[in-house]
Amino acid sequence: MKNNIIILGAGQAGIYAAREIRQNDSKSNIKILGEENLLPYERPPLSKDFLLDKKKEEDLCFHSSDVLKNENIQFENISITKVDFENKKLFTKNDDVYIYDSLLISTGSENKKLTLNNNLKNDIYYLRNLEEAKKIKELVSNKNKITIIGGGFIGLEIASSLSQLQKKVIVIEIGNQLMGRIIPKQIADLVQNTHIEHGNEIILNKQIEKITKKNGDYEILLNDNSLIETDFIIAGIGSTPTVKLFENTNLKLDNGIVTNQFCETSIKDVYAAGDVSNFYHPLYERNMRLESYQHAQNHGICAGKNIAGVKTEYTSIPWMWSDQFNLNLQLTGICNDFDEIIERGNDINNGVIYFFLKNKIIRGACGLGIAGKIGRDIRITSKLSEKNTIVDKQILSDQNQKLNKLIQK
Amino acid sequence: MSEENWIEVGSTDSIEEEDLIRFDHQDKTFCVYKLTDGFYATDGICTHEAVHLEDGLVMDDEIECPMHQGIFNIKSGEALSPPACEDLKTYPVKVDNNKIFIKID
Ligand SMILES: Cc1cc2nc3c(=O)[nH]c(=O)nc-3n(C[C@H](O)[C@H](O)[C@H](O)COP(=O)(O)OP(=O)(O)OC[C@H]3O[C@@H](n4cnc5c(N)ncnc54)[C@H](O)[C@@H]3O)c2cc1C
Ligand code: FES
Numbered sequence: 001m002k003n004n005i006i007i008l009g010a011g012q013a014g015i016y017a018a019r020e021i022r023q024n025d026s027k028s029n030i031k032i033l034g035e036e037n038l039l040p041y042e043r044p045p046l047s048k049d050f051l052l053d054k055k056k057e058e059d060l061c062f063h064s065s066d067v068l069k070n071e072n073i074q075f076e077n078i079s080i081t082k083v084d085f086e087n088k089k090l091f092t093k094n095d096d097v098y099i100y101d102s103l104l105i106s107t108g109s110e111n112k113k114l115t116l117n118n119n120l121k122n123d124i125y126y127l128r129n130l131e132e133a134k135k136i137k138e139l140v141s142n143k144n145k146i147t148i149i150g151g152g153f154i155g156l157e158i159a160s161s162l163s164q165l166q167k168k169v170i171v172i173e174i175g176n177q178l179m180g181r182i183i184p185k186q187i188a189d190l191v192q193n194t195h196i197e198h199g200n201e202i203i204l205n206k207q208i209e210k211i212t213k214k215n216g217d218y219e220i221l222l223n224d225n226s227l228i229e230t231d232f233i234i235a236g237i238g239s240t241p242t243v244k245l246f247e248n249t250n251l252k253l254d255n256g257i258v259t260n261q262f263c264e265t266s267i268k269d270v271y272a273a274g275d276v277s278n279f280y281h282p283l284y285e286r287n288m289r290l291e292s293y294q295h296a297q298n299h300g301i302c303a304g305k306n307i308a309g310v311k312t313e314y315t316s317i318p319w320m321w322s323d324q325f326n327l328n329l330q331l332t333g334i335c336n337d338f339d340e341i342i343e344r345g346n347d348i349n350n351g352v353i354y355f356f357l358k359n360k361i362i363r364g365a366c367g368l369g370i371a372g373k374i375g376r377d378i379r380i381t382s383k384l385s386e387k388n389t390i391v392d393k394q395i396l397s398d399q400n401q402k403l404n405k406l407i408q409k
Numbered sequence: 410m411s412e413e414n415w416i417e418v419g420s421t422d423s424i425e426e427e428d429l430i431r432f433d434h435q436d437k438t439f440c441v442y443k444l445t446d447g448f449y450a451t452d453g454i455c456t457h458e459a460v461h462l463e464d465g466l467v468m469d470d471e472i473e474c475p476m477h478q479g480i481f482n483i484k485s486g487e488a489l490s491p492p493a494c495e496d497l498k499t500y501p502v503k504v505d506n507n508k509i510f511i512k513i514d
Contacts, residue, residue, distance in 0.1 A: 042492065049458070062491070294478065297491065321477055328460075328476055372464040375475020379466045404428070404466075 003028040005307060006090065006098055008080055009106035009242075010034020012042070012293065013274025013300035015062050017104050020304025022071045028308075030072070033090070033098065035079035036129055039065060044293055046133040047157035048323055052164055053137075057130065085249055085267050102269045102307050105257060106300065107242040109275040109291055114149065114235050120211055123218070125234045127154060140232055144168055147220060147230040149208065151178040153322040155236030156191065160324040163198045170201040170228060172208065172220070179322075182335055184354045186343075187368045194325050194348075203228075239291065241276045254278060256289045261313045263303035273303035283315055283386070284334060292320035317382040318364075326370050330378040333364025333385045344377065345369075345399045353377055360390045377403050415503065415510040421448070422507070429472065431463035434513060439500065441509060442467060442483050448502045449483045450511040456481075456488065456495035472497075 005021060007014045010032045018030050034040070041060040049055035068075060080098075082091040090098040111126040125136055136158075140146060146162055148155045151173030159169045175181070177188040192202050203222070210221040211233070220228040241256035252258040252266035256278035263271045263279065272279075274296040278289040298316040305312040322329045327348065338356035345352045351369030355362055365381040367374035380403040384391060395401045418432045424443040431453055432439045438453035440462050453461050455474045464475040471489065473480050479493025486497040501512040 044492070293492070319478070323476075372460045372462075372475030375473075375478070376464050376466045379473060379475075379478065 001027075003101040004099060005030045005102045005104070006100040007032040007104045007106060008090065009108055009274075009276070010036065010038075010040050010075060011106055011108045011274060012040060012062065012296035013106040013108075013303070014104065015040035016297050016300030017106065017273060017304035017307065018068075018073045019063075019071060020301045021308045022073060024305065024308035024310050029074070031074045031076060031098070033076050033078050033080060035077070036131075037077045038130060039063065039068070039075060041130065042293070043128075046130065047127055047154050048161055050130075050133050051137055051158065051161040057134075060130065080245065083245060083249060085251065085270060088269070100269075103271065104263075104303050104307060105246075105265070105270065105272040105276060106274045106303075107245070107276045109239040109241050111236070112238045112240055114208075114237065116208065116211065120213060120218075123213065123233065124149075124211075125232070127158060127234065127236065128239075136234065140165070140167065143232040145170070145230050146232045146234065147172065147218075147228060149233065149235040150237040151175070151202065151204070152236055152238060153179060155234070156195070156324050157322060158234055158236065159195060159200050160198075163195070163200050164325070168199065168201075170203065170230065171195070172203045172206055172222070172228070174205070174207055176205050178202065178204075182331070182366075183329075184335075184341070184366055187329065187352065187354065187366055190348055190352065190368055191324060191327065191329065194327055198325060239275075241278070241289065243276060254287075258287065261315070262306045262311060263299065263314060264306065271303045271307055273299040279314060281315070282313060283317070284337075288318070288334075290318050290320070292318065294319050315386075317386050319378075319382060327368060328371055328374065329366070329368045330374055331364070331366045332378050332382045333362065335364040335366055338363055342393055342396045344397055349373070350399060351377070353381075355381065355396055357391075357393075361385070361388050362391055362396075380404065380407060383407055414512050414514065416513055418450075418509040418511055420507055421504055421509055424448070424509075427467050427469075429463065429465070429467055431461065432511070437513065439511065439513075440465075440472065441502070441511065442472070444470060444483065448504060448509050450500040450502050451481070451483060451486055452498040455479060455493065456497055457493045462497075 039061045045055045080090045081093045145168045148171045151171050162169050207223040212219045217231045257272035259272050259277045259279045261280045275291045302314040319332045335356045340357040342355040351373035353367035356364045362385045429440045429442045442449045457479045460476040466473045477492050480490035481497045486499040
């Protein structure tokens, strides 16, 4: 049967879903609607190689327009402002109507905004999309002392890039460690040391009381009465799923769009994938929402299969990375549900990994190392946790023993 | 191609099965793999962002980059999974007297 399939949100999950649908269904109309005037592109370089000028705009797109043309996938640069799930319709602000048989929502997530100093709203920069990355890149070129509010992944990646552009960078974090509590304190401290070694200033445990504009520059007053002078401010204080459009509808929302293991939402023929979805993970027997490159891709592919009628459970093990200076940090599985922690290595040159176990089974791991030092072990951890393997702790903690041995074939 | 282009890498037992070793020659660096059906060689550096694949995981015929899990087919060099999208160069390999040689152009 020929269906009208609409993908709302032209990001990573959306494009992978579209191509997967086409692989399984040669007939249906597939249309991706996106409010950014660009084919779906990779966001990770925005805070890293794009700022550093190692990657250009044209290097970021997942697929060229030729690929979409060949697969007969349409892309329209349009913003949807209203949905009518009952009649399966989407509307733009000019009341243009899009009618669907199946809908995938892949609207991603958006940056939380600082609430203080509303009059300075336009003076504080955020990074989520290419437009914002271009603006930051252009504006920082003649700034010298840049303040990043928030010591999360994106803030720290920007801090790392700007430091490599010879800028003085100050990071202000409200918590008592960088990157939130999900990252082991030891790893957060190693990352912090690297930033400090490169000349960045890291301020922990401090809240911003007030920001004042003075002669084009800014003064940031902290809650210990200290004053920071700066000429540019970027905030990276977390993100929320992009669900405003659905707030007054029947779609079940709870920290994103609630979906089951088949990417199905509470409304028939409506699916959700990527950052926006709070999905049920059968292995962990609970819902979770992830903001990661690989998840967006795999979840999009899974949604695509289900939309095309190939019933498929989503069972991918969570995995994400962050690159700062020459460090690569990786996180796999779940690191907040454990009864034992095992450490492997203690030097970033050879890699440091913390494994999180529950009932002797690996649930997750977090590692940090120069370039690719921890990748293989983290990947093996994902495989072990997927199979609920009981592991030999001796091997886990001894860096001289290869973890390959633990994988059962 | 003349005989001189075959460069000795090491003995066949220097690589465990389904594993790889790094091999540096002049200013170039390679990965040499032992798969169930023989030995293979590729460029050492990932085509995504210059990290060495020596710390990557070999699974069947594939090498997975340790940095962002880009995947390449070891035999053809084909980039199979993002963020890797550019293929990896491969090199002919021969075994002579329990020694591995790769042909570098
Ligand atoms: C700066 C940055 C760096 C990152 N670095 C890493 C990293 O190093 N490692 C990692 O694992 N992950 C990283 N990520 C996370 C990763 O990029 C995201 O998880 C991924 O992009 C999510 O894909 P998605 O398809 O769910 O959403 P997105 O890629 O965000 O796409 C959603 C799209 O929907 C559009 N949209 C929303 N509402 C509407 C509407 N009403 N009408 C039309 N279009 C709409 C949006 O404009 C957007 O283009 C990073 C993210 C950012 C922002
Ligand atoms: S460096 Fe190899 S996938 Fe990124």
